[in-house]
Amino acid sequence: MFSAHGPSLRELTVQALSSVERGYDLLAPKFDHTPFRTPEGILEATAEALDEYGPFGDGLDVCCGTGAGLLVARAMCTGSITGVDFSSGMIGQARRAYPDANFVRADVRAMPFREGFDLAVSFGAFGHFLPEERPALFEGVYRALRPGGLFAFAISDPPPVTTLAHWVLLGFDGVMRVRNAVWKPPFVMYYRTTPIAAMTKDLQAAGFTVTTEPLDAMGHRRDGTPHFWLALARK
Structure with missing residues (x-):
């Protein structure tokens, strides 16, 4: 499925009926051959936008997966990089x-880091956390950063209700909620639980000063708003 090197429909079904951790253990060997990997365009646009804030010392990729975000950390950091x-x-x-x-x-x-990094990035992971779990995640990133450190990630608002994408994502989230209601262990992956306003509120509650800027390289919607924003959370 997806490509000759990607997972089969059967493999994806087994993954979807597993826990998040076990599912990704199973998917890992073929993950980079699926659409789930963060596209190169988002990585490049993020690195380009971060260039004016760097260079940084040591970098951290939060929920690193197979390491796509480490490309950005490596480009931005002069010290070590950690996933x-x-x-x-x-x-x-x-x-x-x-x-x-x-x-x-x-x-x-519950990350085991304390003031060890100057830059933290994360890509494609926030849908795996329920809204009530975000405070612990963001507080952990805050502790991991040195004073003045930056947490950066690309984010998009949900597509307008008049678009097909809105209904596709709504349908996906609905299917996941039904799946998790009738099958254990749960597989948490929701696309509509991370609006920018809610994420900003949680980051501020963790102690960050938050700004956003458009990732113009990723294009704009018909109403002129960008498809993606770069969130910049400063400790």
Whole structure:
């Protein structure tokens, strides 16, 4: 499915009926051949926008997966780069791709870092956290950063109700809620639980000063608003 090197429909079904951790362990060897990997365009646009704020010292990729965000951290940081994720399978793939990076297997809702990084990034992970779990995640990132450190990530508002994308994402989230109501363990992945306003509120509650700027390189909607924003949370 997706490509000759991607997972089959059967493999995706088994993954979807697993826990988040087990599902990603299973998907890890073929993850980079799926649309779930953060597109290069978003990574490049984020690195380009961050260039005016750097360079940074040590960098952290939160929920690193197979390491797509480490490309941005490596480009922006002059010191070490570290990836943290709770899937041993994903970390194994990332370690092979980035042998010069450090990796820590941990639940990012309880990260074991304290003032060790100047830049933290994250890509494509926030849908795996329920809204009530975000405070612990953001508080952990805040602790991990040195004073003046920056937490940066690309984010988009939900598509307008008049678009097909709105209904596709609404339908996906609905299916996931039904799946989690009738099947255990749950697989948390929702596309409509991370609006910019709610994310900003949670970041501010964790202690961050938050600004956003458009990622113009990713284009704009018909109403002129950008498809993606860059959130900049400063400690």
